[in-house]
Amino acid sequence: MRIVVALGGNALLERGERPEAGIQQHHVRQAAEALAPLTATHEVVLCHGNGPQVGLLAVQSGADPDLAHPYPLDTLGAQTQGMIGYWLAQALRGAGARRPVAALVTQTVVDPDDGAFAHPTKFIGPVYDEAQAARMAARHGWTVAPDGPGGQAWRRVVPSPRPVRIVELEQVAHLLRGGAAVICAGGGGIPVVEDGNGRLCGVDAVVDKDLTAALLAQRLDADRLVVLTDVPAVMSEFGTPRAAPIARLRVADLDESRFPAGSMGPKIAACRQFVGATGRPAVVGALGQAAAVLAGTAGTAIVP
Amino acid sequence: MRIVVALGGNALLERGERPEAGIQQHHVRQAAEALAPLTATHEVVLCHGNGPQVGLLAVQSGADPDLAHPYPLDTLGAQTQGMIGYWLAQALRGAGARRPVAALVTQTVVDPDDGAFAHPTKFIGPVYDEAQAARMAARHGWTVAPDGPGGQAWRRVVPSPRPVRIVELEQVAHLLRGGAAVICAGGGGIPVVEDGNGRLCGVDAVVDKDLTAALLAQRLDADRLVVLTDVPAVMSEFGTPRAAPIARLRVADLDESRFPAGSMGPKIAACRQFVGATGRPAVVGALGQAAAVLAGTAGTAIVP
Numbered sequence: 158m159r160i161v162v163a164l165g166g167n168a169l170l171e172r173g174e175r176p177e178a179g180i181q182q183h184h185v186r187q188a189a190e191a192l193a194p195l196t197a198t199h200e201v202v203l204c205h206g207n208g209p210q211v212g213l214l215a216v217q218s219g220a221d222p223d224l225a226h227p228y229p230l231d232t233l234g235a236q237t238q239g240m241i242g243y244w245l246a247q248a249l250r251g252a253g254a255r256r257p258v259a260a261l262v263t264q265t266v267v268d269p270d271d272g273a274f275a276h277p278t279k280f281i282g283p284v285y286d287e288a289q290a291a292r293m294a295a296r297h298g299w300t301v302a303p304d305g306p307g308g309q310a311w312r313r314v315v316p317s318p319r320p321v322r323i324v325e326l327e328q329v330a331h332l333l334r335g336g337a338a339v340i341c342a343g344g345g346g347i348p349v350v351e352d353g354n355g356r357l358c359g360v361d362a363v364v365d366k367d368l369t370a371a372l373l374a375q376r377l378d379a380d381r382l383v384v385l386t387d388v389p390a391v392m393s394e395f396g397t398p399r400a401a402p403i404a405r406l407r408v409a410d411l412d413e414s415r416f417p418a419g420s421m422g423p424k425i426a427a428c429r430q431f432v433g434a435t436g437r438p439a440v441v442g443a444l445g446q447a448a449a450v451l452a453g454t455a456g457t458a459i460v461p
Numbered sequence: 462m463r464i465v466v467a468l469g470g471n472a473l474l475e476r477g478e479r480p481e482a483g484i485q486q487h488h489v490r491q492a493a494e495a496l497a498p499l500t501a502t503h504e505v506v507l508c509h510g511n512g513p514q515v516g517l518l519a520v521q522s523g524a525d526p527d528l529a530h531p532y533p534l535d536t537l538g539a540q541t542q543g544m545i546g547y548w549l550a551q552a553l554r555g556a557g558a559r560r561p562v563a564a565l566v567t568q569t570v571v572d573p574d575d576g577a578f579a580h581p582t583k584f585i586g587p588v589y590d591e592a593q594a595a596r597m598a599a600r601h602g603w604t605v606a607p608d609g610p611g612g613q614a615w616r617r618v619v620p621s622p623r624p625v626r627i628v629e630l631e632q633v634a635h636l637l638r639g640g641a642a643v644i645c646a647g648g649g650g651i652p653v654v655e656d657g658n659g660r661l662c663g664v665d666a667v668v669d670k671d672l673t674a675a676l677l678a679q680r681l682d683a684d685r686l687v688v689l690t691d692v693p694a695v696m697s698e699f700g701t702p703r704a705a706p707i708a709r710l711r712v713a714d715l716d717e718s719r720f721p722a723g724s725m726g727p728k729i730a731a732c733r734q735f736v737g738a739t740g741r742p743a744v745v746g747a748l749g750q751a752a753a754v755l756a757g758t759a760g761t762a763i764v765p
Contacts, residue, residue, distance in 0.1 A: 178532040214540075216528065217521040224520065224587070228482040232544055236518075239543025240536055242566040243651055243663075251660040259632040262546040262564035262644075283528070328563040331639040337632055340566075347547055356555040359547075 158380040159200040159333070160451065163370035163427065164188065165386050166206025166344070168444050169241065172284065176213045182244055189248035191385075191447040196338045197255045199451075202329065202377060204370040205245065207237040207344030211363060212282015212313060219297050227297070230315060231347050231359025238262055238343040245340050259337040264324040264357060265346025265364050271318035277302075279317035279363045284310045316362040320345060320369040324357065326376055333377070345369040367427035375434050382431040382439040383451055384424045389443045391421065391457040405458050408432045428459040436461045462684040463504040463637070464755065467674035467731065468492065469690050470510025470648070472748050473545065476588065480517045486548055493552035495689075495751040500642045501559045503755075506633065506681060508674040509549065511541040511648030515667055516586015516617055523601055531601070534619060535651050535663025542566055542647035549644050563641040568628040568661060569650025569668050575622035581606075583621035583667045588614045620666040624649060624673040628661065630680050637681070649673040671731035679738050686735040686743040687755055688728045693747045695725065695761040709762050712736045732763040740765045 168188055169181045195201050211233050219227030228236075242260030249258045277300045285293060290301040290311030304312045323329070323342060332339045345364030349357040367384060374382040390402035411429050428439035442449070442456020450456035472492055473485045499505050515537050523531030546564030553562045581604045589597060594605040594615030608616045627633070627646060636643045649668030653661040671688060678686040694706035715733050732743035746753070746760020754760035 176529045178530075178536050213529065217524065220521065220524050225480045225517065226482075232482050232547070235543040235547035236540035237543065239539040239541065239546070239566055242543070243536070243539035243568070246566060247568065247653070247661050247663070257629070257631060259629060260566035262543055262550060262566070264547070264551065325561070325563060327561060328636060328639070328641055331636065331641075332632060335632070335635040335639075337635075349551070357551050359551070 159377065160195065160381045160383050161202045161204065161370050161374035161377065161379045162192065162195070162383045162385060162447075163367045163424075164203060164205045164444065166208040166210060166366070167387060168385070169205070170209040176209060176283070182248070185241075185244040186248045186251065188444055189245065189252040191444050193249050193252035193254040194448055195451065196249070200333050201256075201338040202333065202373060202379070203245065203338065203340045204342045204366050204373060205241050205340070205344070206366040207234060207241060208279065208281045208363065210237045210241060211344060215313070216282055229359060230361045230363055231349065234344045234347045234363060235262060238347065241343050242340045249338065254338060256336055256338045258340065259332045260340040261325055261328060261332065263329070263342040263346045264349045265320045265342060265369055266322040266324060266351050266357070267318035267348050267360065267362065267364065268321055269350040269360070271316075273316045273318040274362070277314040277316045279315050279365065280304045280312040281315055281363055282313050284312055287311055317365050318348065318362055320364050320372050323369070323373055323376060324349070326373070329373070330377060342366070342369045342373055365423045367423045368430065371427035371431040374431050380437055381451065382428060383447070384428060384439065384441045385444040385447055385450070386424065386441065387443065389446065389456065391425070391441050395421070403457050405460060408459055408461055411459070432459050432461055463681065464499065464685045464687050465506045465508060465674050465678035465681065465683045466496065466499070466687045466689060466751075467671045467728075468507060468509045468748065470512040470514060470670070471691060472689070473509070474513040480513060480587070486552070489545075489548040490552045490555065492748055493549065493556040495748050497553050497556035497558045498752050499755065500553070504637050505560075505642040506637065506677060506683070507549065507642065507644045508646045508670050508677060509545050509644070509648070510670045511538060511545060512583065512585045512667065514541045514545065515648060519617070520586055533663060534665045534667055535653065538648045538651045538667060539566060542651065545647050546644045553642065558642060560640055560642045562644065563636045564644040565629055565632060565636065567633070567646040567650045568653045569624045569646060569673055570626040570628060570655050570661070571622035571652050571664065571666065571668065572625055573654040573664070577620045577622040578666070581618040581620045583619050583669065584608045584616040585619055585667055586617050588616055591615055621669050622652065622666055624668050624676050627673070627677055627680060628653070630677070633677070634681060646670070646673045646677055669727045671727045672734065675731035675735040678735050684741055685755065686732060687751070688732060688743065688745045689748040689751055689754070690728065690745065691747065693750065693760065695729070695745055707761050709764060712763055712765055715763065736763050736765055
């Protein structure tokens with residue numbers, strides 16, 4: 158099968174952990190142990206998130222205005238593609254991947270009129286308390302918002318426009334045909350807009366990697382979209398004592414509004430998009446159970 | 462023809478300029494205007510430097526120890542591959558490149574016993590005066606050295622081991638066969654060492670991109686190595702009033718000791734390696750004259 162795997166940026170850095178290179182590379186090696194076996198029998202495209210990483214680079218990039226002005230999010234997103242692509246490629250090889258691994262710098266075209274530019278919703282970077290968040294917002298011109306219930310944890314939020322087109326799609330397909338596993342569209346792809354002459358220009362945003370993975374899976378004619386995260390399955394009555402994993406969901410029965418934005422919401426939206434467009438299943442589950450999730454013995458299958 | 466182009470990191474940021482994203486992207490667009498025409502008739506592999514960029518990221522990465530420890534140079538080099546690869550790919554397309562452009566994250570195997578690890582020589586990052594340099598060295602554990610004559614300008618120096626093998630060579634070749642222009646091995650490639658089991662591990666170094674370009678050109682069976690820089694040609698009696706451009710040099714007549722380390726020295730060494738190994742010419746010249754340098758009407762040709 159040809160599969161497109163979406164891997165959360167949080168899989169590389171758990172909430173509350175210090176964003177050290179060594180800690181992230183440790184998580185990357187764990188992820189690679191789960192993912193490498195998939196390359197033995199499948200054509201694999203891997204699309205990783207970058208929320209914690211791009212946010213950290215944004216803080217560091219803006220910390221000393223005497224050195225340079227902060228770099229825009231398209232450029233910082235490109236930096237995270239290089240860094241995480243390198244870590245993953247090296248770790249997949251180390252974990253015994255049966256194919257060579259190629260990490261490709263990837264741009265994603267978005268619509269300059271996307272309403273998301275006026276309504277930032279994507280959380281990036283470190284967690285602050287409310288007072289710290291207010292100071293960072295004032296100092297850097299950020300928008301900040303509470304991340305999660307209770308209003309204890311605040312983070313920077315940035316626009317997350319919908320992915321419209323993957324610029325390097327043909328190169329991804331070509332690398333797959335050549336037998337490589339391909340890491341691409343990290344952080345949802347570097348967000349760019351296209352002018353009337355076909356020229357591309359970066360924009361200050363972070364695309365949702367689950368939606369980009371769904372678009373990639375559609376355009377690459379993939380057999381499965383595989384959304385890997387830190388929960389074992391989509392849960393019914395999530396957040397209540399009656400919460401229970403759902404093994405199988407018909408796409409017609411999906412109700413995105415039941416899933417909070419920023420966590421399961423975009424994953425469900427991505428699955429709905431892929432299954433609706435292709436009639437093929439999407440699966441959601443825990444990174445550590447990747448093979449079982451793909452085999453249908455763990456996680457949630459979303460079917461036509 | 463199949464050509465491998467080495468492009469200096471200084472082409473993206475002139476000495477003394479602030480390392481702003483906008484300034485570098487401006488230079489990248491100028492470089493792309495010179496390079497895009499080559500893609501009309503040639504298979505092009507582009508290998509860029511990253512000295513100013515990886516050094517800036519190292520300063521920013523280490524600036525706030527409460528946030529995170531400084532990331533190692535392999536990881537920071539990977540970040541620069543994403544960033545510069547993105548800038549170049551976008552600009553080449555904007556400048557009318559006749560092929561799709563693919564930027565590939567690339568690892569370069571080096572020898573852990575390379576003497577360079579004990580003798581750092583590669584300049585990276587900002588220029589300091591002697592007192593600032595001493596303070597930065599004490600604070601961050603850097604080695605610093607005067608860059609250029611007079612001892613006015615000091616910079617951090619890091620080990621620059623010789624490139625031994627390009628890990629993603631087959632993927633580069635495959636992308637070329639598919640018709641893409643390929644940006645790869647940025648910053649000379651992310652430096653890694655190989656253990657007895659074939660596992661790769663990053664090391665704290667910056668490889669010389671001219672030597673990596675020469676290795677790439679050899680292994681890809683390229684027809685020309687094209688070394689582009691900010692001087693119009695190799696000069697005889699460089700630095701004297703009698704300095705004059707040399708149009709053609711036999712590899713047997715090359716004397717690397719006449720060219721200072723850190724600038725023309727590694728370029729000459731790279732040309733000697735390629736010409737010696739393949740019997741094909743290497744050319745050296747100004748980025749703005751790229752097409753003329755390749756055609757042999759500008760710059761210096763180094764021949765068997």
